[in-house]
Amino acid sequence: MKKSKNYVGIDISKLTFDVAISNQENKYVHHKFTNDSKGFTRFKKLLDSEESICVMEASGPYYLKLATYLAVNCIDVCVINPLVIRRFCQMRMTRTKTDKKDAMMIAEYGKTEQPSLWTAESDYVLELKQMQAYLEQINKGRTGFIRQREAFDQNPNQSNDVRESLTSILAKMEAEIKEIEKKMEIIIKTYHQEMFEQLKSIPGLGRKTSLFLIVISGGFSKFKNAKQLASYVGISPRIFESGTSVKGRSKICKMGMSKIRAMLYVCAWSAKKCNKSCKELYDRLVEKGKSKKLALIAVVNKLLKQAFALATKKEYYLKIN
Secondary structure, eight states: OOOOSEEEEEEEOSSEEEEEEEOTTSOEEEEEEESSHHHHHHHHTTOOTTTEEEEEEOOTTTTHHHHHHHHHTTOEEEEEOHHHHHHHHHHTTOOOOOHHHHHHHHHHHHHHHOOOOOOOOOHHHHHHHHHHHHHHHHHHHHHHHHHHHHHHHTOSSOOHHHHHHHHHHHHHHHHHHHHHHHHHHHHHHHHHHHHHHHHHTSTTOOHHHHHHHHHHHTTTTSOSSHHHHHHHHTOEEEOOEETTTEEOOOEEEOOSOHHHHHHHHHHHHHHHHHOHHHHHHHHHHHHTTOOHHHHHHHHHHHHHHHHHHHHHHTOOGGGOO
16 A cells, blocks of 8 residues: 555544644644535645545545545545544543544554555445435334334224324335335346346345345455455454453454344355255254354355355356355
């Protein structure tokens, strides 16, 4: 990665963003701009495109427009997980919490760690991610209405009007879910038709899960190996040991996407029966006395490894088994 003399820290929010940029005396100068095109233009005037690397947190959706603007204008950008920055501040024992201070600490993180550069995602990937987020929100609402209907069913004096309304709302939600999933599949087939078919060839990995794996991985271009993908999804093992006396039970590190994790867990139930490699792995772990839950998590990891191998090697399941 290209080294730079000037890492610029950016703490961004919905309406504004704070900037910490070092001057010739190596001291930070603070600036504040509006989070819009006018603010972006004013900010760009401060930067030297040859020397500056901007570092910012992935703060919800608020960072995306500025990061894209900078990348389009040939200014290097690094986008960091907010948790990483938080841990960095804790390590430095930082007690002050202001936007100005946060921008300075983000710049310090850039100087110290020199993180990888961010690249803007394709328009169709951003569209798919919006659809995915919308689907998750609809599904949450749908679950809430189903529970509400079940609660009302226990009432001895049910309101027919309320039940009819709930039934109508749920029907519309289910129709909307199917429509969005159909549109997502059309986009996936337009850009990743063969990859989609390859993933679906894995026994136990269904159409919907294959689609979502392509979406979250950017067509399997965001990760160098299956281990990174597993970490992103949130099923990497977390070992809890210290010295000879502390031997905690290992758990998965759930710093990932709960929706796809739940989908993969369901797939694992099917894969342990119909996927030869997954079945052998599951049976072997259970025979060793491991819990069925742990064995299923191992099957999820196996499915991700198979998916990564097929997507990157451009092969079908039967060709690797």
